[in-house]
Amino acid sequence: MKHGSENQLPPVMDPLKRATRLGYWIGGSLCAAGLIILSISLGLTFRKAAFGIQRCALPGQYELKLNEPGVYYGIYRTDPKNPVSMQALSKLSFILADPGKLEVPLVPIPPGVMMSIGKDTGLPIFQFEIQRTGTYTLAADYQMGFKGPNLEVWVIHEAVGESRAELIVGFIFFLAFCAGGIYMIIRGRSGFAVKKPSVKY
Numbered sequence: 109m110k111h112g113s114e115n116q117l118p119p120v121m122d123p124l125k126r127a128t129r130l131g132y133w134i135g136g137s138l139c140a141a142g143l144i145i146l147s148i149s150l151g152l153t154f155r156k157a158a159f160g161i162q163r164c165a166l167p168g169q170y171e172l173k174l175n176e177p178g179v180y181y182g183i184y185r186t187d188p189k190n191p192v193s194m195q196a197l198s199k200l201s202f203i204l205a206d207p208g209k210l211e212v213p214l215v216p217i218p219p220g221v222m223m224s225i226g227k228d229t230g231l232p233i234f235q236f237e238i239q240r241t242g243t244y245t246l247a248a249d250y251q252m253g254f255k256g257p258n259l260e261v262w263v264i265h266e267a268v269g270e271s272r273a274e275l276i277v278g279f280i281f282f283l284a285f286c287a288g289g290i291y292m293i294i295r296g297r298s299g300f301a302v303k304k305p306s307v308k309y
Contacts, residue, residue: 131296135289142285146278162263166248167200167256172263174244179237179266182214182246183223183230184259194219196256200248202234207242230262 164170174180184197197219204212217232238244246263250256 128296131292131294135291135293135296138285138289138292142282142289145285146282148278161265161268164246164248164261164263166246166259166261167250169245169247172244172246173242174238174265175241176265176267177239177241179235181217181223181232181264181266182234182236183232183262183264185230185262186222187260192257192259196250196254197231197233197259199251199254199256200233200259201251203247204236205245205247206238206240207244209245212236212238212244233261 162172164172182202184192186192202214204214206212214234214236216234219231219233221232223230223232248261
């Protein structure tokens with residue numbers, strides 16, 4: 109003889125609760141994915157900023173620790189309070205030596221192009237490319253005894269400019285995923301418009 113308990117069916121979850129759980133699960137996953145994308149973008153941005161910018165006080169000699177291969181730019185940081193004439197910049201000559209004391213070719217950049225570095229602006233004056241990482245020596249002096257002002261020159265890796273775009277893209281994806289996640293959570297709490305079956309008498 110079978111007991112009555114053996115004939116009982118398993119409890120059925122309320123469709124509203126099921127939809128709510130599904131909404132929380134999907135929404136939470138989307139928000140988590142957005143946070144992961146944003147954290148990756150921030151990590152790449154800080155990493156590139158760490159190895160990509162070095163400040164030099166010129167004229168003089170300065171050691172550059174270049175930890176990434178690729179193209180670098182020499183940018184004169186402009187100062188609106190103490191502007192430097194183009195004549196003074198043209199009289200400044202640069203020499204770059206690699207870790208083996210061999211000269212690295214510097215390609216001059218024509219004047220007129222401005223670059224923004226955060227809140228600062230700069231004037232690119234030369235560029236170079238390396239394949240070997242290590243400590244490089246940058247020397248600069250004015251030609252033929254020309255008496256010019258001291259300059260602040262930034263040596264910047266090409267990836268620094270790309271990092272801003274990567275951060276913007278990561279932030280956009282973060283907002284999109286979080287918006288989608290919040291939407292799914294709200295829809296889940298409303299039961300995805302689940303309609304309870306009407307009972308006809």
